[in-house]
Amino acid sequence: MPDTFFTEAPHWQWWIIWYFFIGGIGGGSYAIAALLHIFGEPEDRPIVRLGYYIALPSIIVSGILLTLDLTRPERFYHMLVQSKTFVPAFKYWSPMSVGSWGITLFGLFAFLSTVGALAETGRLPWSGLSRLNQGTLGLVINLAGGLCGFFVAGYTGVLLSVTNRPLWSDTPLLGLLFLLSAFSTAAALLLLVGRRRAQPESLEWLSQIDSWALILELVVLGAVILSVGTVVAREVLFNAWGVLLLVGVVLAGILVPLLLHWRPRLLGAASPLGAAALVLLGGFILRVVMLLSSEAV
Amino acid sequence: MAEPMGFFTDTTVCIGCKACEVACKEWNQLPATGGGVNTLSGDSYDNTRRLDGQTWRHVKFIEQFDESRQQSRWLMMSDVCKHCVQAGCLEVCPTGAIIRTEFDTVVIQSDVCNGCRACISACPFGVIDINPVNGTAMKCTLCYDRMQAGLTPACAQACPTQSIQFGPISELRARAEARVQQLHEQGETRAYIYGDESILGGLNSFYLLVDEPEVYGLPSNPKLPSRNTAPAASLSAAGAAALGLLGLVSLRKRRMDRLAADRKVAATEEGGESDA
Numbered sequence: 001m002p003d004t005f006f007t008e009a010p011h012w013q014w015w016i017i018w019y020f021f022i023g024g025i026g027g028g029s030y031a032i033a034a035l036l037h038i039f040g041e042p043e044d045r046p047i048v049r050l051g052y053y054i055a056l057p058s059i060i061v062s063g064i065l066l067t068l069d070l071t072r073p074e075r076f077y078h079m080l081v082q083s084k085t086f087v088p089a090f091k092y093w094s095p096m097s098v099g100s101w102g103i104t105l106f107g108l109f110a111f112l113s114t115v116g117a118l119a120e121t122g123r124l125p126w127s128g129l130s131r132l133n134q135g136t137l138g139l140v141i142n143l144a145g146g147l148c149g150f151f152v153a154g155y156t157g158v159l160l161s162v163t164n165r166p167l168w169s170d171t172p173l174l175g176l177l178f179l180l181s182a183f184s185t186a187a188a189l190l191l192l193v194g195r196r197r198a199q200p201e202s203l204e205w206l207s208q209i210d211s212w213a214l215i216l217e218l219v220v221l222g223a224v225i226l227s228v229g230t231v232v233a234r235e236v237l238f239n240a241w242g243v244l245l246l247v248g249v250v251l252a253g254i255l256v257p258l259l260l261h262w263r264p265r266l267l268g269a270a271s272p273l274g275a276a277a278l279v280l281l282g283g284f285i286l287r288v289v290m291l292l293s294s295e296a297v
Numbered sequence: 298m299a300e301p302m303g304f305f306t307d308t309t310v311c312i313g314c315k316a317c318e319v320a321c322k323e324w325n326q327l328p329a330t331g332g333g334v335n336t337l338s339g340d341s342y343d344n345t346r347r348l349d350g351q352t353w354r355h356v357k358f359i360e361q362f363d364e365s366r367q368q369s370r371w372l373m374m375s376d377v378c379k380h381c382v383q384a385g386c387l388e389v390c391p392t393g394a395i396i397r398t399e400f401d402t403v404v405i406q407s408d409v410c411n412g413c414r415a416c417i418s419a420c421p422f423g424v425i426d427i428n429p430v431n432g433t434a435m436k437c438t439l440c441y442d443r444m445q446a447g448l449t450p451a452c453a454q455a456c457p458t459q460s461i462q463f464g465p466i467s468e469l470r471a472r473a474e475a476r477v478q479q480l481h482e483q484g485e486t487r488a489y490i491y492g493d494e495s496i497l498g499g500l501n502s503f504y505l506l507v508d509e510p511e512v513y514g515l516p517s518n519p520k521l522p523s524r525n526t527a528p529a530a531s532l533s534a535a536g537a538a539a540l541g542l543l544g545l546v547s548l549r550k551r552r553m554d555r556l557a558a559d560r561k562v563a564a565t566e567e568g569g570e571s572d573a
Contacts, residue, residue, distance in 0.1 A: 003516035035544035071412025175533035
C-alpha cells in the first residue's frame with residue numbers, strides 16, 4: 001500500500017471546491033485582462049474591464065468561502081498576522097501561508113484595476129482615477145496583478161500536492177492542472193458574459209486561447225493520471241469518481257467544447273454559448289473529483 | 298534547550314489494557330468520543346479505532362487469524378503522535394500554531410490554531426484531527442505541561458508493563474537497541490526499531506515492532522509534504538509562463554495579420570485611384 005494511504009482526510013469539501021472554482025476564475029480573468037491590457041488593442045477594452053469586474057467579486061467571495069471553511073472562522077486573521085503580537089506572519093515554505101498573502105495582494109490589485117476601469121467608463125466622479133489603468137502605473141499594476149492572478153489560479157493545486165494524501169501528493173502536476181483549468185474557465189466566463197459588449201476580434205481571440213488551454217489541460221490531466229501510479233489510480237479513481245472525471249471533465253468539459261470551437265456552426269448560434277457553459281461545468285467537476293475522490297479514501 | 302525527550306514503545310510487552318488511553322484522557326481532560334455513547338467497531342475488539350482530536354493515545358489491536366481460524370496472533374501497539382524531528386504538520390501550519398518545544402517535541406497551541414486543517418493532511422501518520430469541542434486541531438503534546446514540571450507523561454506513568462517508556466531520546470535509543478538484541482537472542486528475530494534517524498530525521502516517539510510497518514498501520518517510508526513544493530511550484534510557474542507567452546504571441550499575430558490586411562486594402566484602393 002502506498003505511504004499516502006496511512007493518512008487522514010482534512011475534510012476540505014464544498015466550501016473549498018467552490019473556492020477553487022471561483023478563485024481560479026478570478027485569478028484567470030485578471031490574468032487574461034492583464035494580457036489584453038499589455039499586448040492587446042484599444043477595442044479589447046470591454047473584455048479587459050470585464051476581467052477586472054469578474055476578478056474583484058471572485059476574490060472577495062473566495063475570502064469569505066475560505067473563512068467559512070475554517071473551524072474557527074473568527075481567527076481568520078491568524079493567517080496573516082501573529083495572533084498575540086500582530087506582527088505579520090509569513091512562511092514562504094507553507095503553501096497555505098503564501099496563498100493567504102497571495103489572495104490578499106491579488107485582492108488589492110483587482111480593487112485598483114476595478115476602480116480604474118470604473119473611472120475609465122465615467123462611472124466614478126473622479127476621472128483622474130482612470131490613470132490606474134494607463135501608462136506606466138497601469139502597466140505596473142497589470143503586471144503585478146496578472147502575476148498574482150496566475151498565482152491564485154495555480155497555488156491551490158500546489159497546496160494539495162504539499163500534503164501526504166492519496167492522489168494529491170502522489171503527483172506534482174495538480175498546480176499546473178488547476179492553473180490551466182482556471183485559465184480556460186475564466187476565458188469561458190469572459191466569452192459568456194462579454195459576448196454582447198465585446199468586439200468580435202476579442203471574442204475570437206478568447207475562443208482561441210480557450211482552445212489552447214483546454215488542449216494543454218487534457219494533456220496535463222493525462223499526465224496526472226499516469227504520474228500517480230497504478231495503485232493510487234486504482235484505489236482512488238477506478239470508481240464513480242473516475243467515471244465522473246471521464247464523462248464530466250474529459251468529454252463534456254474538454255472534448256465537446258473543443259469540437260464546438262473547431263466547428264462553431266455545429267449547434268448553430270448556440271455553439272459558443274454551449275461551449276463556454278460546458279467548459280465552466282467541466283472546470284467545476286474537475287475540482288469536485290480531485291478533492292472528493294481523495295477525501296473518500 | 299533541554300535534552301530531547303520522547304517515548305520508546307515496546308509493542309512486544311503491550312497487553313492492550315488501554316490504561317494509557319484512559320490516563321491520557323483524564324490528564325488532558327479530553328471528553329469521551331460521541332458524548333460517551335458506546336459504539337462498537339463491529340469487526341474488532343478495538344472500539345477506539347483511530348487517533349483523533351479527542352483521542353491522543355490509541356491502543357491498536359492487530360487481530361490476525363488464518364483461514365481455518367485455528368491459528369491466531371494478536372499484536373498490540375499503543376499509537377501516538379511520533380513527534381517527528383522533521384515534522385510535516387509544523388512545516389505546513391500557516392499560523393505558527395504548531396511549535397517545536399525545548400524538549401524537541403511538537404505541540405499545537407490551541408489558542409492560535411484557526412482550524413485550516415493543513416496539518417491533518419500533512420501528517421504522514423494520520424495523527425491529527427479537529428477536536429469538535431473547541432474546533433482546533435489537536436494531538437498528543439507529550440504532556441508538555443507535565444514535562445515542564447519534571448513529571449512523566451500520563452500514559453507512560455500509567456502503563457503497567459512498561460511498554461511505553463519515557464525519557465531522554467539518547468537513553469531510550471540505547472535501551473531499545475539492547476531490547477532488540479535481547480529478543481534476537483531469544484529467537485524473536487523479526488524484532489526491529491521503527492523510527493530511527495532514517496525516518497523523518499528520527500521519530501521522538503519510536504517503536505519496537507515484530508512485523509512489517511504496514512501490518513501495524515504505519516507507512517514504511519513516510520515523507521515530508523515539502524518534497525513536492527519545489528517541483529509543483531516550478532511546473533505551475535512554467536505553465537503560467539507558457540500561457541503568458543501564448544497570449545503574447547497570439548495577440549502579436551492578430552496585430553500583424555490586421556496590419557497586413559489593412560495594407561492590402563490600402564494597396565487595392567491606391568491601385569483603383571490610379572486607374573481612375
